Amino acid sequence: MTNIKQDFQWYALALVFAVAVLIWQAVFREGRGGFLTVAFLDVGQGDAIFIEAPNGNQVLIDGGPNGGILRELGKLMSFYDRSIDALVVSNPDADHIAGFVDVIRRYKVGALIEPGTKPATAVYRSLEESAARDGVDRIIARRGDRLILDERRGIVLDMLFPDADASGFDTNEGSLVTKLSYGDSCFLMMGDAPRAVEGYLVSLDREYLKCQLVKAGHHGSKTSSSDVFVGAASPRYAVISSGAGNRYGHPHNEVLETFERFGVKVLRTDLLGSVIVRSDGLEVFVRNGGTENRPAVKFR
Structure with missing residues (x-):
């Protein structure tokens, strides 16, 4: 009889816990309130952008230079959440993908989306091995491909470049x-795209590049963020992801001057920490450095 009673108590406790988790999930989803979250994470000298749609779908563009990405994700994802729908590689260099190995080890990942460049590096081989070991689908992206994050609300991630086989590209x-x-809001994520690619995209469809926020290319290097591109995109905000006191001198003064000349407000992770942007498709709120949400851009 004692064993039966103990078993019943354990089953009851497990049931209470399961119900509590379901309630927490419902409250957490309701708390999104129709907002899209785009978080430019403070991962040092590297890139990592966490995106969460109102329906709970999640995408991580780049994983930073090391396992520190897990700490940043832990600040944004609920404790019971152990899956990410897609990892997107903007650039297979270590400062963009090294952290993905730890992400795949910690979370169940639905797909790994890549540009198709194939560096002969140990960190890239490690990522390939991790994806194969965990059965992660691998997709080579091309211009025209679209990842639908929230079909009901029309939230999509469109691939703009490359538009051809990139296996031989730098x-x-x-x-x-x-x-x-x-809705009326959009964000351009430039990876490490140089000025030549920026100019090419402008030549393809200048108007399509107009967005309220741009994640500046190559951590604010002067090899990116040309006058032609910044003028075409006409952003209100530019996020620069770089490490404090990095040896490359990012962001470069020339880039900062370009943004200033075009009236673009610069948000730097090396100065502000993670920069978190939320949008309901009509209005955008920016939060950084632990401060409260405040209106940043209102769209007409």
């Missing part, structure tokens, strides 16, 4: 450039 020249759209 990793920067073959960077995967994406555009995240939700």
Whole structure:
């Protein structure tokens, strides 16, 4: 009888816990309130952008230079959440993908989306091995491909570049450039795309590049963020992801001057920490450095 009673108590406790988790999930989803979250994570000298749609779908563009990405994800994802729908590689260099190995080890990942450049590096081989071991689908992206994050609300991630086989490209020249759209709001994620790619995208469709926020290319290097591109995109905000006191001198003064000349407000992870942007498709709120949400851009 004692064993039966103990078993019943354990089953009851497990049931209570399961119900509590379901309630927490419902409250957490409701708390999103129709907002898209785009978080430019403070991962030092590297890139990592966490995206969560109102329906709970999650995408991580780049994983930073090391396992520190897990700490940043832990600040944004609920404790019971152990899956990410897609990892997107903008550039297969270590400062963009090294952290993905730890992410795949910790989370169940639905797909790994890549530009198709194939560096002969140990960190890239490690990522390939991790994806194979965990059965992660691998997809080579091309211009025109679209990842639907929230069909009901029309939240999509469009692939803008490369538009051809990039296997022979330099990793920067073959960077995967994406555009995240939700209602009247959009975000351009430039990876490490150099000025030549920026100019090419402008020549393809200048108007399509107009967005309220741009993640500046190559951590604010002067090899990116040309006058032609910044003028075409006409962003209100530019996020620069770089490490404090990095040896490359990022962001370069020339880039900062370009953004200033075009009236673009610069948000730097080396100064502000993670920069978190939320949008309901009509209005955008920016939060950084632990401060409260405040209106940043209002769209007409």
